[in-house]
Amino acid sequence: MSAIVTIAAREIRDGLRNRWVLGAALLMAGLALTLSFLGSAPTGEVGAGPLEVTIVSLSSLTIFLVPLIALLLSHDSIVGEQDRGTLLLLLSYPVARWQVVLGKFLGHIAILGFATALGYGAAAAALAIGGADIDREGITAFAGMIGSSILLGAVFVALGYLVSVIVRERATAAGLAIGIWLAFVLLYDMALLGLLVADQGRTIGAAAFNWLLLFNPADVYRLLNLAGLSKASMFSGMAGLSGQMQFGRGVLFLALAAWVAAPLSLATLVFSRRQM
Amino acid sequence: MSKTTIRVEGLSRRYGKTYVVRNVDLAIAAGECVALVGHNGAGKSTLIKMALGLLQPSEGRVELLGEDPAGHRGVAFRRGIGFLPENVAFAPAMTGREVLAFYARLKRLPAASGDPLLERFGLAAAARRRVGTYSKGMRQRLGLAQALLGAPRVLVLDEPTSGLDPESRRLVYGIVSELRDAGATVLLSSHALTEIGEKADRIAVMKQGRLIACGTMAELRRQADLPVRIRVQLPSGQAADGEGAFYAGRVHWLDEAHFEVTCANDAKVETIRGLSAVPGVSDIEIMPPTLDDLCVQLTREAAE
Numbered sequence: 001m002s003a004i005v006t007i008a009a010r011e012i013r014d015g016l017r018n019r020w021v022l023g024a025a026l027l028m029a030g031l032a033l034t035l036s037f038l039g040s041a042p043t044g045e046v047g048a049g050p051l052e053v054t055i056v057s058l059s060s061l062t063i064f065l066v067p068l069i070a071l072l073l074s075h076d077s078i079v080g081e082q083d084r085g086t087l088l089l090l091l092s093y094p095v096a097r098w099q100v101v102l103g104k105f106l107g108h109i110a111i112l113g114f115a116t117a118l119g120y121g122a123a124a125a126a127l128a129i130g131g132a133d134i135d136r137e138g139i140t141a142f143a144g145m146i147g148s149s150i151l152l153g154a155v156f157v158a159l160g161y162l163v164s165v166i167v168r169e170r171a172t173a174a175g176l177a178i179g180i181w182l183a184f185v186l187l188y189d190m191a192l193l194g195l196l197v198a199d200q201g202r203t204i205g206a207a208a209f210n211w212l213l214l215f216n217p218a219d220v221y222r223l224l225n226l227a228g229l230s231k232a233s234m235f236s237g238m239a240g241l242s243g244q245m246q247f248g249r250g251v252l253f254l255a256l257a258a259w260v261a262a263p264l265s266l267a268t269l270v271f272s273r274r275q276m
Numbered sequence: 277m278s279k280t281t282i283r284v285e286g287l288s289r290r291y292g293k294t295y296v297v298r299n300v301d302l303a304i305a306a307g308e309c310v311a312l313v314g315h316n317g318a319g320k321s322t323l324i325k326m327a328l329g330l331l332q333p334s335e336g337r338v339e340l341l342g343e344d345p346a347g348h349r350g351v352a353f354r355r356g357i358g359f360l361p362e363n364v365a366f367a368p369a370m371t372g373r374e375v376l377a378f379y380a381r382l383k384r385l386p387a388a389s390g391d392p393l394l395e396r397f398g399l400a401a402a403a404r405r406r407v408g409t410y411s412k413g414m415r416q417r418l419g420l421a422q423a424l425l426g427a428p429r430v431l432v433l434d435e436p437t438s439g440l441d442p443e444s445r446r447l448v449y450g451i452v453s454e455l456r457d458a459g460a461t462v463l464l465s466s467h468a469l470t471e472i473g474e475k476a477d478r479i480a481v482m483k484q485g486r487l488i489a490c491g492t493m494a495e496l497r498r499q500a501d502l503p504v505r506i507r508v509q510l511p512s513g514q515a516a517d518g519e520g521a522f523y524a525g526r527v528h529w530l531d532e533a534h535f536e537v538t539c540a541n542d543a544k545v546e547t548i549r550g551l552s553a554v555p556g557v558s559d560i561e562i563m564p565p566t567l568d569d570l571c572v573q574l575t576r577e578a579a580e
Contacts, residue, residue, distance in 0.1 A: 002384065018369050085365035089365075089422070093354060095351060096350075275330075
């Protein structure tokens with residue numbers, strides 16, 4: 001246990017030192033504040049809108065931004081250390097390889113969680129100070145949004161490690177990370193849309209469609225935050241989808257958790273067989 | 277007979293059909309210092325990685341402190357190991373002190389246990405500076421400091437003196453012999469042959485992945501059977517007349533006042549006796565073959 005904590009602490013300190021945490025938090029706070037104050041313009045006014053509108057805007061932002069930050073943090077984590085020559089020394093110490101992966105994972109999640117909570121929290125605080133109408137349901141939904149954003153980040157951190165343990169070159173890792181980002185954030189939905197249009201509803205029903213969405217963590221996140229809340233789905237234009245959804249929030253959270261566990265275990269397995 | 281701490285048997289590593297290490301047998305006891313020498317690419321680092329369990333052997337087996345280092349029986353035995361990799365590197369954003377504290381914690385030692393080592397390697401003044409600002413020599417000394425954390429029972433140093441000035445080298449060898457005297461096993465690799473020959477108990481010569489010789493300097497000298505060079509000094513201008521009779525054909529004049537004679541190792545004493553009888557000789561210097569010479573000879577023999 002102590003080895004995991006030691007490695008996690010080193011990653012956090014590294015993140016603080018090389019301004020990763022600061023950069024990510026500032027970026028997220030900047031975009032979140034912009035969205036909170038300008039994002040409600042379509043509702044008729046410029047100014048602090050209801051928290052739900054902000055949740056919808058921030059969720060759309062998260063789907064693009066958080067996976068990107070997560071992959072940037074993680075794709076270089078193993079292959080980069082091997083390339084720099086620090087990994088060989090680390091593995092000569094009394095540390096099991098799964099502890100290295102888990103320690104790095106906890107450290108990177110802490111960095112990501114800190115940046116997300118700080119960045120989005122700033123937006124929520126600004127709204128509260130601006131006198132927005134915030135009720136308890138709104139606060140719960142906002143907290144859920146931050147939590148699920150971190151979980152989404154965890155998915156892509158785990159996917160980043162998988163990339164990092166499979167490849168031999170740092171450049172390959174970077175390329176694969178970009179590919180993963182494109183595939184899940186942009187291409188999957190376009191392909192799904194194309195499939196639906198081509199199918200004309202003959203074979204793919206609502207149930208099959210819902211299952212297909214579970215195969216993309218970004219879509220699971222979207223369902224959780226945009227369609228899962230009654231008020232949010234009104235603003236997000238996903239009311240139609242949320243009406244047909246067969247999965248509860250618990251199932252969606254579990255699906256995201258599985259998306260973390262599977263690549264992380266696979267990365268550990270591959271890493272434990274990697275030759276130095 | 278002291279206890280064997282590192283044992284490799286029939287150890288090979290190949291990539292495709294190319295052997296990087298081939299059929300190496302080596303056993304090193306507690307309190308013994310063995311130097312692994314050979315050209316770049318002779319397989320030294322690969323052998324070291326396999327001995328530490330960082331690389332799976334293609335054939336053969338390794339035993340380190342009684343364990344299979346690449347096995348799945350836990351990592352606790354690694355607490356007794358100190359390792360300095362070739363071209364050691366550290367996270368550049370960490371300070372020297374933080375680096376040692378990090379590695380100390382991994383060995384379950386108090387975080388401050390690296391402080392005396394920083395002092396010892398002359399890094400105390402730079403302890404709070406980022407490693408990224410260190411010179412190559414400083415990084416190497418920091419690497420040595422981490423290897424010594426917790427007074428390891430087995431110390432494996434890959435090119436420990438590369439990038440170090442003569443004073444630091446002496447410090448390294450001083451510490452190595454201190455640890456060895458305290459009962460630690462030291463395995464070090466180097467291609468700075470001349471200086472390592474005197475420091476190690478045994479020398480293992482590698483060539484193209486094979487262990488072609490292993491023994492004390494005296495044993496290697498016997499095996500290589502190289503002639504000994506004897507340098508004789510005469511008062512200048514007195515190009516000796518007497519020399520010709522005794523050493524005809526074997527004398528090589530360096531300048532007016534010096535000449536060299538080579539003879540077989542067995543004939544050394546007899547030759548010196550003869551030389552000292554040459555009139556006017558003012559100094560006789562014996563120059564045994566260096567480890568460099570031995571390695572060249574042994575590698576040549578292995579190739580034949």
